[in-house]
Each structure stands twice: as structure tokens, then as C-alpha cells.
Amino acid sequence: MSRRTRQPGRQSGRAQGSGLSRLIGSAVTVAGAGLAARGAWAALRTQPPGGAERWDRVNHRAETVTLLEGPAYALGAATAVALAPGVPPRLKAAAVLATLGGGVFGAIDDLRESGKNKGLRGHLGELAHGRVSTGGLKILGIGATGLAAAALAAPDRASASADDRDAGGLVDLLVNGAVIAGSANLVNLFDLRPGRALKVVLLTAPLAGGSPAGRLIATACGTAAGLLRPDLAEESMLGDTGANAAGALLGTAAVAGLGRRGRVLTLLGLTALTLASERVSFTAVIARTPVLRELDLLGRRPPEHSPRPPEVSRSPEESKSPEESQGSRESAE
Numbered sequence: 290m291s292r293r294t295r296q297p298g299r300q301s302g303r304a305q306g307s308g309l310s311r312l313i314g315s316a317v318t319v320a321g322a323g324l325a326a327r328g329a330w331a332a333l334r335t336q337p338p339g340g341a342e343r344w345d346r347v348n349h350r351a352e353t354v355t356l357l358e359g360p361a362y363a364l365g366a367a368t369a370v371a372l373a374p375g376v377p378p379r380l381k382a383a384a385v386l387a388t389l390g391g392g393v394f395g396a397i398d399d400l401r402e403s404g405k406n407k408g409l410r411g412h413l414g415e416l417a418h419g420r421v422s423t424g425g426l427k428i429l430g431i432g433a434t435g436l437a438a439a440a441l442a443a444p445d446r447a448s449a450s451a452d453d454r455d456a457g458g459l460v461d462l463l464v465n466g467a468v469i470a471g472s473a474n475l476v477n478l479f480d481l482r483p484g485r486a487l488k489v490v491l492l493t494a495p496l497a498g499g500s501p502a503g504r505l506i507a508t509a510c511g512t513a514a515g516l517l518r519p520d521l522a523e524e525s526m527l528g529d530t531g532a533n534a535a536g537a538l539l540g541t542a543a544v545a546g547l548g549r550r551g552r553v554l555t556l557l558g559l560t561a562l563t564l565a566s567e568r569v570s571f572t573a574v575i576a577r578t579p580v581l582r583e584l585d586l587l588g589r590r591p592p593e594h595s596p597r598p599p600e601v602s603r604s605p606e607e608s609k610s611p612e613e614s615q616g617s618r619e620s621a622e
Contacts (some may be wrong), residue, residue, distance in 0.1 A: 315497055315507045318373050322511025325372075326365030330516060333357045333364075343400065346526065354523055356399055358516055359530025363392025366512040366538055373508055376501045383441035384505050384541045390434025391473045391537035394427040395529035431533060432470045435540070439465035442544050464552055465544040471559035472540030477532040478566050483589050484521040486532045487513040493539060502546025509538045521588040 337344055337357055344356040370376070370384045402423050439462050480486035490513040497507035513535065519525040527535075543555050575581040 310499070312499065314374050314499055315503065318369070318504050318507040319497070319511035319514070321372060322366065322369035322508045323515035325368040326361055326512040326515030329365040329368070330358065330361035330519070333361050348523060350523070352523065355525045356528040356530065358520060358525035359395065359399065359528040359532070359534070360392065362512055362516055362527060362531035363388055363395075363534035365515065366508055366534060367392075369508045369512060370505065370538070373504045375499060376504050379441050380501050380505075380541075380545055383438040383545075384508075384538055386434055386441065387438035387469050387473075387537040387541045388534045390438070391431055391533035391535075392530050394430035394434075395477070395531070395533035397430075398423040398427045399528045399530050427529065427533070428470075431473050431537065432466065435469035435473070435537065436462065436466035438469055438537070438541055439544060442541060461549065461552075464549075464556055468543055468552055468556050468559065469537050469540035471556060471563065472543065473533040473536035475559055475562055476536030476539070477529055478563070478571060480527050480529075480532040481572055482585060483523050483526075484517060484587075485585055486527050486535065487517050487520055488584065488587075490535050490539065491517075496542075496546075500546060502542045505538060505542035505545065509535055509542070517588075521590070523590055 334355075334357060337355075338360070341355065345353050346356060348354050367385045367388045370381055370388065373381070376384070442465065443458075443462065476486050476489060479489045490509050493506050494510045497503050497510055516525075516527075516531075520527060544552060547555060575585050
């Protein structure tokens with residue numbers, strides 16, 4: 290048998306070996322992210338920054354829950370990205386920056402919420418009148434870190450196409466930054482019931498793989514899986530800190546893995562959902578849709594139809610509109 294006739298077999302073997310290696314790498318990434326999240330959660334619970342009471346809230350069951358899950362997600366995910374195999378250094382830096390940027394500005398809004406107007410439209414309205422609320426600061430901050438992350442994630446000029454080196458490169462940068470910031474905001478819009486935002490992140494799991502973008506998705510999902518149990522048990526809340534961090538990480542993965550058309554379509558979809566959230570309650574849509582409702586309730590504690598306690602601390606998630614009219618994770622289910 291000639292070497293020519295044996296060559297396809299060797300190529301097939303290499304392809305199978307490469308595929309198995311990528312699968313193992315993705316599994317290691319998921320497991321590592323879960324461990325990093327649990328480690329960050331344990332450390333933060335042991336020594337909460339500023340004391341435990343700073344992060345505590347009271348839910349509709351009159352039970353104390355903590356917002357420390359959010360910092361645990363941001364720190365766990367950033368650590369896992371930094372250690373993930375198969376991700377180029379520039380993309381790692383971009384993902385870490387986007388994740389921590391979303392977490393930091395989300396934490397500011399979680400802990401020092403200010404401003405009378407809620408929702409994206411309300412925050413932008415305050416900015417237009419020269420008033421910077423914590424929500425407005427979050428929009429500006431995540432927008433800035435999203436642009437910086439998009440610049441880091443962009444290909445080197447030496448390897449970029451002609452279109453990416455002309456004016457189109459600036460358009461791509463703006464689109465990519467908007468995708469990262471828009472993804473951060475969208476995941477945050479779903480954090481209105483126990484486990485919901487983390488389940489949204491986990492729905493992207495089929496896209497995880499051996500590519501650099503797939504490894505980022507694997508990291509986001511592994512971190513979410515590591516923190517899902519205390520969220521569903523209503524021991525903790527993701528808050529703006531964790532939801533913004535998770536969305537920004539997924540947005541960076543989209544920027545890294547999609548072509549120009551895919552990124553533009555993603556941005557259009559994010560924009561449409563964000564605008565819809567100003568008029569339509571996602572919670573109401575989920576409640577009316579059997580499949581979504583059952584997925585939303587999966588793993589959660591059964592609701593209690595007890596009177597709401599007279600004094601209930603306001604949750605950062607109540608800032609979303611129009612969900613506010615229906616209550617938040619602190620409202621009676």
C-alpha cells in the first residue's frame with residue numbers, strides 16, 4: 290500500500306484526536322470555572338468585603354439572602370478565563386476586562402443605588418439632564434469597558450483584512466463594544482427570579498467548544514453551574530454584579546466567534562429585546578408560555594402565598610422596568 294492511500298486514514302485519525310482533545314479541553318474549562326466559582330463563593334462568605342450586612346437583603350419569605358453570589362461569579366469567571374487553555378492572550382485580556390468591568394459597575398449599582406428613574410430609558414433620561422445616577426454610571430462604565438474589551442479582542446492589524454484596516458474597522462469596534470455592553474444588560478434583565486439569569490447563561494452551553502469563543506462560553510456556563518444551587522435555594526442573588534459580568538463575558542464570546550454579519554444581527558437582536566423590555570414584562574411572557582414557565586420553575590422552591598412582611602429591603606433587581614410593576618425576586622411569587 291502506498292503512502293498516498295494511507296494518508297487519508299492518518300488525516301482522519303488526527304482529526305478525531307484533535308476533536309477529542311478539544312472536547313477534553315472544554316470539559317476541563319467547565320470544571321475549572323465551576324471550581325473557581327465555588328472557591329470565590331466560599332472565600333467571600335468567609336470574609337465579606339465591608340461585612341456581611343452590606344450584602345444582605347430580605348426577600349418575600351422574610352429570609353435573609355446575600356448578594357455575594359455576584360462578586361463570586363465575576364471573580365470566578367475572570368479567574369477561569371485567565372487559566373483557560375486554547376484562548377489567545379489578547380482575547381483572555383478582553384474577556385477578563387469585560388467580566389470585571391461588568392462586575393464592578395454592577396456592584397456600584399447594587400450597593401449604592403441612586404436616582405429616581407429606573408430602567409434603561411430612565412437612566413438615559415437622567416444622563417440627558419446632567420444627573421449621573423448609579424444606573425447611569427453603570428451604563429457609561431460598562432459601555433467604556435465593552436469598547437476597551439472589543440479593541441483588545443480585535444485581530445492584530447498585520448493579520449486583519451483590508452476592510453478591518455479602513456473605516457470599517459471603527460464601525461466594527463463600535464458594533465463589538467455595543468454587543469458586549471448589550472449582552473451585559475440583557476442578562477441583567479432576566480435576573481428577576483431565583484436561578485433565571487443563570488439558566489439563561491446555561492442555555493448557551495451547546496455553543497461551548499474547543500474554539501477560543503467556545504472556551505469563553507464554557508467558562509461562563511461552568512461558573513453559572515457552580516453557583517446555581519444557592520441561587521435556586523434562595524440563599525443568594527446574582528444581582529447586577531453577577532448578571533452584568535456574565536452577560537459581558539458572553540458578549541465577548543460572541544464578538545470573538547461571529548463574523549461581521551453575525552455580530553450585526555446579534556446587536557440588532559439585543560437592541561430589539563432591550564427596547565421590548567421597556568414595554569413588555571419578560572416575567573409575564575414566561576408565565577404565559579408553558580415550556581418557558583416550567584424551565585423557569587425547575588429547581589426552585591415552591592412559592593409561598595403568605596402576606597408580604599411590612600418592611601422589606603429593596604432589591605437591586607427591582608430597578609428593571611416594567612418588571613417593577615410586578616415586583617422582583619423579593620415580591621410574592
